[in-house]
Amino acid sequence: MSENNPPFPPNTPPGGGNPNNPYGQNPYGQNPYQQNPYQQNPYQQNPMGMQQNVPNSTAILVLGIVSIVMCWCYGIIGLGCGIAALIMAAKSMRAYKENPSAYTTSSYNNAKAGRICAIIGTILSGLYMIYIIVIFAFVGTAILGGGLFDNMY
Amino acid sequence: MSWIDWLEQHLLVCPNKYFFGLECPGCGMQRSVIALLKGNILESLQLYPGLFPIIFTLVMLGLHLRYQYKNGAKILQYSYIVSLSIVIGSFVVKQVHLFNP
Numbered sequence: 001m002s003e004n005n006p007p008f009p010p011n012t013p014p015g016g017g018n019p020n021n022p023y024g025q026n027p028y029g030q031n032p033y034q035q036n037p038y039q040q041n042p043y044q045q046n047p048m049g050m051q052q053n054v055p056n057s058t059a060i061l062v063l064g065i066v067s068i069v070m071c072w073c074y075g076i077i078g079l080g081c082g083i084a085a086l087i088m089a090a091k092s093m094r095a096y097k098e099n100p101s102a103y104t105t106s107s108y109n110n111a112k113a114g115r116i117c118a119i120i121g122t123i124l125s126g127l128y129m130i131y132i133i134v135i136f137a138f139v140g141t142a143i144l145g146g147g148l149f150d151n152m153y
Numbered sequence: 154m155s156w157i158d159w160l161e162q163h164l165l166v167c168p169n170k171y172f173f174g175l176e177c178p179g180c181g182m183q184r185s186v187i188a189l190l191k192g193n194i195l196e197s198l199q200l201y202p203g204l205f206p207i208i209f210t211l212v213m214l215g216l217h218l219r220y221q222y223k224n225g226a227k228i229l230q231y232s233y234i235v236s237l238s239i240v241i242g243s244f245v246v247k248q249v250h251l252f253n254p
Binding site for chain 1: 169173175177178210211214217218221223225226227229230233234237241
């Protein structure tokens with residue numbers, strides 16, 4: 001942490017310059033690698049004290065809900081939002097199941113509600129897309145064949 | 154009031170309806186919003202019955218993300234289901250005339 005204890009010897013220029021730190025101050029004294037970034041890992045440190053949100057819980061909720069407004073776009077946006085939310089929800093649920101005490105209950109509830117919304121939205125968007133494809137097929141048949149069922153037999 | 158008129162003259166055309174003459178589940182939402190902005194609540198409801206639950210859901214989403222209500226997630230989930238049911242119901246009712254002309 002201090003300049004007295006650098007993590008590795010002071011950097012010597014490749015040309016064999018002055019090894020006694022020509023910059024006046026050791027630029028590597030505040031090396032970020034010296035601090036352990038895993039010190040604040042909730043998996044290791046007091047699970048009762050600092051609880052954090054389930055990852056992406058807000059995004060899951062928003063994406064799950066936004067898909068209703070996007071129903072005019074043949075179900076494509078709804079399907080995209082729903083699947084993205086489902087993937088994120090699967091990851092978050094797994095993280096929560098591994099260590100439930102590290103995460104806040106409210107964010108877990110958010111993720112759960114968002115997941116249900118995403119499931120419904122994905123199914124409905126998919127059904128709507130199938131409906132649109134069927135309509136496309138019928139319209140194409142009607143245009144090409146002159147009638148809906150003229151050439152069926 | 155001028156911006157409402159501006160909005161009314163700049164509605165987006167539904168590609169579904171434009172190319173195939175078929176309404177999509179979102180058709181009527183823009184007209185409904187315009188009617189609501191003008192204060193015609195009944196007309197807004199007739200044009201798009203799902204608008205009010207959708208607005209409630211979105212406002213509730215914003216409030217819940219801001220203030221983290223205790224039962225906010227459950228409320229959001231149920232209002233989402235109710236909104237979707239109303240949207241799908243009105244869509245089906247609008248489509249019925251296709252199948253018995």
